[in-house]
Amino acid sequence: MEFFRIRRDIPFMRHALVFNVISLITFLLAVVFLFAKGLHLSIEFTGGTLLEASYAEAPDVEKIRNRMLADGFLDPQVQTFGSSRDVLIRVPLAHDSETAKVSERVLASLAAAAEGRAPQLKRVEFVGPQVGKELASDGAMALLLVVIGIVLYLAVRFEWRFAISAIIANLHDVVIILGFFAFFQWEFSLPVLAAVLAVLGYSVNESVVVFDRVRETFKKKRQMTTPEVLNHAITSTISRTIITHGCTQMMVTSMLIFGGAALHYFALALTIGILFGIYSSVLVASPLVMWLGVSRAQFVTATKKKDEAVV
């Protein structure tokens, strides 16, 4: 079995502008949604209390909410989670000193609302205000470190033009994932942040495979022009690109199906990341490299230097 029977190199570079415009529009849309709607941050970032409780029978969510309002909670969110019998309750951070006791008060409130059939507590999370701020800044630091690390590595291993294009193409993936989370108001939690950063590393690896081939082609096929080299590199790796991403996506889909609510958004972030990763790291990064003025000379001299060093 072989999916890809490509006779000639596909002229990807002829449509380079189109790909980049599509990409730019998606990117701008994502930015607009990010600013207009903002991310629906989990309590890990905002601080607050979250409880997951399991009832024997499906409870009346509105009743629980009213009971909690009556008990003095400001703006509690009550929703079913996974099944109709599981309820997720979020209480924002209050300004009183007894924040650590909130979970007990919520439980008491739930027991009162259930009239005897008290729910079984499955999970409690309480996060104080100082932790949330740190998480956000740590996340930003991690992102920065990834970007710097990858740019340096690619600049040393390949060429600065590759490094810059790869990081632009893949950072825009990150923004697009965030844009999706903002648009649909999906919950942005710590595992999602981990997924986003993993996607960054993963899609750069995609660009690396193509760049590797670009370098090789420059050295081997002296008569080709730069766009032809890029077309050839993308065409000869396209089969691997699709199969690898297909395999990774099989795993992620399996997580979406079997992973339950806890892994849902994690898997969703990865799915978006993988889909846009293919597009951007191949069809956005390569034109960027071309426009930044990559040429055979950069690689040929590099080889000569290498030879001298060896001798």
Next chain:
Amino acid sequence: MNRYPLWKNILVVVVLALGLLFTLPNFFGEAPAVQISSVKATIKVDAKTQERAVAALAAAAIAYDGILVDSNSIRVRLRDGDSQLRAKDALEKAFNPDPADASYSIALNLLSGSPQWLTSLHALPMYLGLDLRGGVHFLLQVDMKSALTKRLDATAADLRTLLRDKNLRHAGISREGASVVIRFRDAETRDKARALLGDSQPDLALTDSQDGADFKLGGTLKPSAEKRIQDYALKQNITTLHNRINELGVAEPVIQQQGADRIVVQLPGVQDTAKAKDILGRTASLEVRMVDDENSANAAVMDQAAHGQPPLGTDYYVERGGRGLLVRKQVVLTGDRLTDAQAGFDNQTHEPAVHLTLDAAGARIFKDVTRESVGKRMAILLIEKGRGEVVTAPVIRSEIGGGRVQISGRMSTTESSDVALLLRAGSLAAPMDIIEERTIGPSLGAENIEKGFHSTLWGFAAIAVFMSLYYLLFGFISVVALTCNVLLLFALLSLLQATLTLPGIAAIALTLGMAIDANVLINERIREELRIGESPQAAIRAGYERAWATILDSNVTTLIAGIALLIFGSGPIRGFAVVHVLGILTSLFSAVVVSRALVNFIYGSRRRVDKLSIGQVWKPGVEAKAG
């Protein structure tokens, strides 16, 4: 010819065998067990405790599978849940005859069911995080500012005494923010005071200033001293938490420092957060009271007191030696006045001793009391949960001034260090706030394991089927290599005892999905080489060699992302990152070295290979020829 040198083949076999060995404990599941640990710092768990446990179990005719002793607990492995409960009752009776005054905590626990020889090789099952086994997680923030102010207040009191002793007149000592300020009427006195303080208070950085007619001398804590005080406060709080949590009877509590001023507490299996919080936040205190020597010597009165009728104004306590003691209700000193307690030796007799340091006010009180009560006994009590325990009740031999008190007599070195610890650990050095709390019910933990396992399993199955269909034998080899990757990853996680969490399981799944990339790269490359007309053997060699550079580059970038997560991540992110990074490393080995070893084994030694079983290799123009 594609052959690995012998050492490379041996390496692959040895690594895989080790991988299998260390993964093995994960398959045995867990057996019920009972854990005995000491509640009191003065009581150690040792070989004698083990003998007692064995005797108690023999007396109750309960069969057990094994006994494990480590530095602070004994664990008895039992055959089933029923005998576990009976063993707990039997041990409870044997070790804690008086439930109100328990010296040991007897807790139900689970032990790995893997055979002894594996455990002795340190091959342990993976360490599951709280989200997989259920339990409580707290992150506590130590209020370092108040630890420092407390210290500065004590310093201010010390300075007052010091200046008075040296007859240096000052116009007031106060703490202003993070510094102690002494006012003087003239510069000369200030200079003298500065010289004095320079010698006697090495922790203070002194600065001169002038405020109208007043000459001021300001003292702030030096950064080194500040750091020492903070380290000390953190250590003491951790010790105190240890002691308190031991009483909860939690099987494997984790109490660790995180960063400069935070403590993580994880209590697996505990569901009652309210009780846990209560115990974590409880304050214990030290009290010094006088012993009622007359009545304590009177056997009749003592007998009555032992039955709950002590004379008016006194309390009945049992000393650590087991003798009864009557202590006056009036409190001479409390632990607030204690600044330090260290184990050491008596200068003259070289007996083990505990050196206490009191602050200035405490020192004054202590001096007065000891002057008046030479020849009498004083009791040092530790009050916890409203119940007191006499730590020691020494005889006062002479007036004790200067705030340095020594407790000695009839103590071994271990005992003296334990008492010092107890006195230090009695109360928290600085207040703590719970800034993060996570409780996961046991059912949710089991659910999470199941979900994570199923995600990985089905994802893996899908990849295995696809690869085997698309690349035939080479696909199958890739799947075997991927299986080796899982094996090595599990072995590494078990070996390092890294905590496996739900994000960690997600990382296993994701890493496997990404690891297959290396094999796809190799297989595609081999096909390509075949397409341009290379011989099968040459195609294998070129395929692996050419793909290697690409595989390395692409994995390094992924590794960079993983390491950044590891450095800056906490909680769930760290759990993800650890597995992700380890998985990338094992995948490099398994996808390249192991799969090549297999390919070499199958094709390498053949003199003639006509065709590789790698699926169809389509060549442009030769459409009809199927591969």
